[in-house]
Amino acid sequence: MRRGAAPTARPRSRRGEGERLREEILAAAEALLVETASEDAVSIRAVAQAVGVTPPSIYRHFADKDMLLLEVCRHSFTHFSAALENVLEEGASPAEQMVELGHAYIRYAREFPEHYRIMFMARFELSAQAYAEEMVSAGSSFNLLMRIAQDLIDSGRLRPEVAAQGPLHVGILFWSAVHGLASLLVAKPGLPWPDPAALEDDLLAGILRGLLRPEEG
């Protein structure tokens, strides 16, 4: 360290305050991820320098780089889940709620593309992969999806052969449609996309209609 490295002269943390550096590392990594909009720019060394610490010190708080990135995403997923819950109106039908959820989901993906990419499009090695998958499937946003899928089944408006497959099946059908559009928009920003809002509307309306009983609107 020394010359031209640390922007802030970091005092050593007090005895029980090792957690503080951990938080600062997370914040710096998050900031780097958002500002540069590139996962590659978030290197252990860059994060360390931003915090004013040497690279190996990161490893006292995170097992490896993958875990650091996943923790960053986990943090932001709190907001994600909250955002999803907030769009749900009390009086809305399960079908309406599912559509609203889809819109909010895509909105998040487009607002935080790098977070989205890391969580849903990235590849990790073994333990990190398992951790990421547990985060997704145990996260409250996933539970929210399952809950609304169950509500949709309970409402009796779904086609019987679809409803019979259970909430996981139904939920994943919606998730697939929504994730497909979101991830294509994120992965291929240069393609000549037609109006994304229109795509969203037609995609959500389409998959919903297709799963409802024939006689329904």
Place this chain on the structure above:
Amino acid sequence: MRRGAAPTARPRSRRGEGERLREEILAAAEALLVETASEDAVSIRAVAQAVGVTPPSIYRHFADKDMLLLEVCRHSFTHFSAALENVLEEGASPAEQMVELGHAYIRYAREFPEHYRIMFMARFELSAQAYAEEMVSAGSSFNLLMRIAQDLIDSGRLRPEVAAQGPLHVGILFWSAVHGLASLLVAKPGLPWPDPAALEDDLLAGILRGLLRPEEG
């Protein structure tokens, strides 16, 4: 080089045969990608060693690593496009063809997950990104999608407000649904997926029904 490096003593290519090494590099990279099933394992150095050549020699034939990987995918996409075309039966309706296309698409993604990941889920820098996007949008599989979307519109079976948006809009709706399921399966192999075949069937049937006119089956 020298000790324990080159598995084959490579003779230098003749005057006009520089292209031969290019092909060998592509083949070695492809093999590494398939065998290791990991993009990270395909390093310039590993490819060079597999071919029996020094790393800088790669750069005589490929601008950088991204371009090498994209060329590998481009090669395999020939087979992809051919596979898609082959599933189309002569007498089938546009709707049936679109569903068959979707099944073949997901089958490919699951069979060559790393290729699929590189082409549709990866991030590249600038020129490579532009190249990848051009490959996708100008590739014959994309044209195939557009053609069937147009046929679907021409068949008059689509809901008018959807058909009015044009083949690009319609094609992307199907692409989104199919890519969503495919990429989730590829990205999160550890999740407790219900039967993928059932998901495929219901997803494709669902989105199709949802975009057809109400009175249709």
Place this chain on the structure above:
DNA sequence: CCGTTACCTTTACGGCGTTACCGTAACGTC
């Protein structure tokens, strides 16, 4: 036989993630 050129190598730079080891300041204890 010679100059040119296509093909490949040598060497090296700067970056990365990560590990093994070491200083040091803060605390509980006597």
Place this chain on the structure above:
DNA sequence: GACGTTACGGTAACGCCGTAAAGGTAACGG
């Protein structure tokens, strides 16, 4: 108030990586 312990972070280094600059060498046209 000195003391051993321990949490906290630093130093130095290893082995990868992608890539650039410059050089050698074999194959050809004349």
